[in-house]
Amino acid sequence: MHYQMGNSGSYPLLLLLWLLPLAGAIVIWAFGPQLKRLAGALGSAVVGASFVATLLSWHDGTQSVAGAGANLVGAHQALVSWLPGFDFGLLLDPLSLLWVCIITGVGFLIHVYSIGYMYDDKAFARFFAFLNFFVFAMLTLVLSDNFVGLLVGWGLVGLASYFLIGFWFEKPSAVAAARKAFVINVAGDVGIMFAIFMIVASVHSIAFGDVFGNVGSLSTPWLLAICICLFIGAAAKSAQVPLHTWLPDAMEGPTPVSALIHAATMVTAGVYLVARCAPLWSQNADAQLLVGIIGGITALAGAILGCAQWDIKRILAYSTMSQIGYMIMGVGVGAYEGGVAHFFTHAFFKAQLFLGSGLIIHALANEQDVRRMGGLMKKLPFAFVAMLVGVLAICGIPGFSGSFSKDAVIYGTLQHGHPILYAIGILTAGLTAYYMFRLLFVTFFGSYRGDVDPSDLGIRHPELAGTAHAAHDDHHGEHHAPAWLMNVPVGILIVPSIFAGWLLFGGEHSPWAQFFAQQFPHPTLPTPAISELTTTLIVLACVAVGIGVAYARYATAAAQADAVERLRGESVRMPALLTNAFYFDAALDLLFVRTSQLFGTIFGRLIDPQIIDGAVRETAFSAQWLGTLVRSFQTGLVRAYAFVLVIGVACFLVYYAVISGGLH
Amino acid sequence: MLPMSVPLIDYVALSSVIFFIGVAGVLVRRNPLIVLMSIELMFNAANLLFMAFARAWGNNAGHIFAFLVITVAAAEAAIGLAIVVTVFRTARHVDVDDVSLMKG
Numbered sequence: 001m002h003y004q005m006g007n008s009g010s011y012p013l014l015l016l017l018w019l020l021p022l023a024g025a026i027v028i029w030a031f032g033p034q035l036k037r038l039a040g041a042l043g044s045a046v047v048g049a050s051f052v053a054t055l056l057s058w059h060d061g062t063q064s065v066a067g068a069g070a071n072l073v074g075a076h077q078a079l080v081s082w083l084p085g086f087d088f089g090l091l092l093d094p095l096s097l098l099w100v101c102i103i104t105g106v107g108f109l110i111h112v113y114s115i116g117y118m119y120d121d122k123a124f125a126r127f128f129a130f131l132n133f134f135v136f137a138m139l140t141l142v143l144s145d146n147f148v149g150l151l152v153g154w155g156l157v158g159l160a161s162y163f164l165i166g167f168w169f170e171k172p173s174a175v176a177a178a179r180k181a182f183v184i185n186v187a188g189d190v191g192i193m194f195a196i197f198m199i200v201a202s203v204h205s206i207a208f209g210d211v212f213g214n215v216g217s218l219s220t221p222w223l224l225a226i227c228i229c230l231f232i233g234a235a236a237k238s239a240q241v242p243l244h245t246w247l248p249d250a251m252e253g254p255t256p257v258s259a260l261i262h263a264a265t266m267v268t269a270g271v272y273l274v275a276r277c278a279p280l281w282s283q284n285a286d287a288q289l290l291v292g293i294i295g296g297i298t299a300l301a302g303a304i305l306g307c308a309q310w311d312i313k314r315i316l317a318y319s320t321m322s323q324i325g326y327m328i329m330g331v332g333v334g335a336y337e338g339g340v341a342h343f344f345t346h347a348f349f350k351a352q353l354f355l356g357s358g359l360i361i362h363a364l365a366n367e368q369d370v371r372r373m374g375g376l377m378k379k380l381p382f383a384f385v386a387m388l389v390g391v392l393a394i395c396g397i398p399g400f401s402g403s404f405s406k407d408a409v410i411y412g413t414l415q416h417g418h419p420i421l422y423a424i425g426i427l428t429a430g431l432t433a434y435y436m437f438r439l440l441f442v443t444f445f446g447s448y449r450g451d452v453d454p455s456d457l458g459i460r461h462p463e464l465a466g467t468a469h470a471a472h473d474d475h476h477g478e479h480h481a482p483a484w485l486m487n488v489p490v491g492i493l494i495v496p497s498i499f500a501g502w503l504l505f506g507g508e509h510s511p512w513a514q515f516f517a518q519q520f521p522h523p524t525l526p527t528p529a530i531s532e533l534t535t536t537l538i539v540l541a542c543v544a545v546g547i548g549v550a551y552a553r554y555a556t557a558a559a560q561a562d563a564v565e566r567l568r569g570e571s572v573r574m575p576a577l578l579t580n581a582f583y584f585d586a587a588l589d590l591l592f593v594r595t596s597q598l599f600g601t602i603f604g605r606l607i608d609p610q611i612i613d614g615a616v617r618e619t620a621f622s623a624q625w626l627g628t629l630v631r632s633f634q635t636g637l638v639r640a641y642a643f644v645l646v647i648g649v650a651c652f653l654v655y656y657a658v659i660s661g662g663l664h
Numbered sequence: 665m666l667p668m669s670v671p672l673i674d675y676v677a678l679s680s681v682i683f684f685i686g687v688a689g690v691l692v693r694r695n696p697l698i699v700l701m702s703i704e705l706m707f708n709a710a711n712l713l714f715m716a717f718a719r720a721w722g723n724n725a726g727h728i729f730a731f732l733v734i735t736v737a738a739a740e741a742a743i744g745l746a747i748v749v750t751v752f753r754t755a756r757h758v759d760v761d762d763v764s765l766m767k768g
Contacts, residue, residue: 636767638760642690 003213006076017053025132032125040115043128051104061097085205091145109489116485134160158185177249188236195229212279227287238270251313259354291332299325303431308578335412336520345401349393356386404501433546441554458571675716683709
């Protein structure tokens, strides 16, 4: 049976906002050398136009029309019909509208910021072509009305991510990181592919509407298998344990890339997938539990590892991983509005944190190690304000955006009956406060340590620790002020970083709940023993402890006085478990890379030379042997041939004359 | 069957003798000219049989076949002699056993 999703019709604006970034990417790619600096303006303009088109489509995306059975929410634009059940189209409903707003809105700001950040790069145009291509891929992902279209966008996004992580491909570490990200993401793509196989086998359609409408006809184990396969894709894209190891390495890309792709948009695709497939997950408690647990583990692991990093971008990368863990935990247990809200607020404050760190990195000539920073509050006051707002937001200080969404997720886990995930959420909130304030204190407080010998700070491998070439750079110590191109986007982001969360204020009557009223299932839940207000207070207590510990360790007068000695001590005493990120890399290496190599060796040494090559060799040998045998008959003696001929004729004669009874 | 002054069986006997002389010549002689002549003997043995049976059964098809065989024999002799001449030019002597380039 066919189920409609969205009000079908013709929506030229929807097509426009989807295809504009693709057109931008093609034009910039083709005419990059001619466009020169204009490439940045053009790239930003198309994404900005796309954002305007999104705002103009707001009414289409939120419309609700009475349909057969349920209301049709949002706009549906048919594109291509293929086999029965394989129709391709675009769907703009509140969920995809939210994502499109973030992709094009935050994307536009990051494009503008990139003009300043990448100004001196020799591949300036190529960067914007890739960035526009990424926006197009991400829009394809969230606007598709079917699983195959989603997978196409999913794959293109991975490709764009590969291009951008490896943007500085002269650096071997960037190339390795790009390859790693791509391979792990493709592993996730395969998971989604298998989910599509199972969906098509049982529902005979790829459209979201048909799949969600027929979910009741699926058997429980089959549904669980589909959910697990989908979640493999979500986990790979959203850096969930154990497929998260590519995200910290992905920080090899330029900082705007980290902000746009590896914080605000792409890595939240897994959250989108689970939220989009809410009708599937809502039918299967085991699948919900699995996703919730993985999300919780990721949130905690990311936060713990964030405490042990020195590279400013890697700290933010682990915090991203941890925050996405929150989102996945939220949408996993069924608190869809909370999980999606955390995506919404996180997109702003994490983009801001990355762009703020980009201001610092840019000003310090590519220095990324926080041990070699310090005392930047006076030198980079704007960056300090930007980072401070981001840190307050991510820590969930009341009034800042993060507090609303994070509390919604944490309280949601309790509402849906997962007290252990609730405890993990609260613990992680405390850890988050600790490592984010650690970042803030080490970077901006005390005195500047850029001229201290790296070994005095406990930096054992300066070239590996992100200290790059700062020590030998001619511009070292010369803090050129960031251009307005970089400051304005960061300044604009401060506003939603503070206020975006207020949309959640008011519980069931908040604008947020109204917006998603018809999007997600709303089961009636028992009132938990701990109220929402108490939850907020517990979280705040943990956050206060985290900030207190960070203050005591890094920001007291005593700590600032002997900062060099303390940082060296902490670096040297850091447990190997943490510096090796819980050995996830080693474990994956052992499990997949070594096993593949072992298989390769076995096949290379045994199966291939003996069985495959052996068969080929035996065929050749038998042909040769047959040739030798037949050749011996060819004597070259004409009279011998004639004799054989005569014998042959004689045999015929005898046959006809004697055996078949005469020649008549 | 028409009456014949010499009985048909005599023709068959003579033809067989000539034919086997030809076969023996092909098999035992090494001079290609003699071999070609032996082949001619076999052709003519066949011709003799055609004539004899055509006369015996009053059917002219045998005569026509005899002319056909003579034509083929002429062509065969032309090609055979050409081969002999070519072999003689390259090897300066002719012996069918020495012409064994195709030996495997």
